[in-house]
Amino acid sequence: xxxxxxxxxxxxxxxxxxxxxxxxxxxxxxxxxxxxxxxxxxxxxxxxxxxxxxxxxxxxxxxxxxxxxxxxxxxxxxxxxxxxxxxxxxxxxxxxxxxxxxxxxxxxxxxxxxxxxxxxxxxxxxxxxxxxxxxxxxxxxxxxxxxxxxxxxxxxxxxxxxxxxxxxxxxxxxxxxxxxx
Numbered sequence: 701x702x703x704x705x706x707x708x709x710x711x712x713x714x715x716x717x718x719x720x721x722x723x724x725x726x727x728x729x730x731x732x733x734x735x736x737x738x739x740x741x742x743x744x745x746x747x748x749x750x751x752x753x754x755x756x757x758x759x760x761x762x763x764x765x766x767x768x769x770x771x772x773x774x775x776x777x778x779x780x781x782x783x784x785x786x787x788x789x790x791x792x793x794x795x796x797x798x799x800x801x802x803x804x805x806x807x808x809x810x811x812x813x814x815x816x817x818x819x820x821x822x823x824x825x826x827x828x829x830x831x832x833x834x835x836x837x838x839x840x841x842x843x844x845x846x847x848x849x850x851x852x853x854x855x856x857x858x859x860x861x862x863x864x865x866x867x868x869x870x871x872x873x874x875x876x877x878x879x880x881x
Contacts, residue, residue: 724749728809731762735802737775740768744806755849756827760796760806761836762843769841778833780872781865784847787824788817795824798831800876828853828861828869 726745733740742764749757764772785797789805792814797803808814829847836842853865861869 727813730807730809731804733762733802733804735775738771740772741765742768742772746806746808749846753850755851755854757846757848760804760845760847762845764841772841772843775833775835775843777835779831780833780876781828781830781853781868782872783826783861783869784829784831785824785826788820788822790818790821792818800872801831828865830868 724747726747729744729746731740731742731744740762742762744763745759745761747759747761749759751757762772780800782798782800785795785799787795789795791807793805793807794817795803795805808817827849829849830853831848832846834844834846836844853862854860855862
């Protein structure tokens with residue numbers, strides 16, 4: 701894959717349809733997820749939160765369908781490191797896979813967002829992220845993932861994650877593995 705397509709994809713999924721002067725605009729969506737607490741569905745928002753200290757930063761906020769709320773209440777706040785894989789899908793949705801935590805299929809509502817995703821199909825990216833999971837509200841239950849791709853997490857010479865990020869990832873892997881038992 702050409703380096704241009706990789707750069708476009710790294711920026712495209714969290715920021716599709718966002719103009720320079722509207723970088724914090726919320727985009728509504730729906731989601732289906734496979735998580736440690738079971739299969740979940742509901743409504744969501746995505747929001748790009750750029751900053752000079754980040755390669756990419758975005759929030760993914762979830763509100764659960766009534767049938768998912770009981771299971772989702774078992775999700776606890778956390779912070780961990782994971783290799784996030786995102787892929788544009790032909791129907792205008794995209795995947796967000798956190799191998800240590802779970803996976804989502806996200807279906808945007810905005811037509812410009814959908815068109816942007818359709819145009820990048822079947823591109824995907826895999827990037828090291830620091831992920832913070834926060835409970836925003838309990839009634840209704842709202843949970844937010846904050847994805848941060850930071851320059852210090854990348855080793856340009858190796859073409860992958862930095863040694864520091866790999867150490868943090870290893871710690872997350874062992875801790876989350878213990879939580880699943």
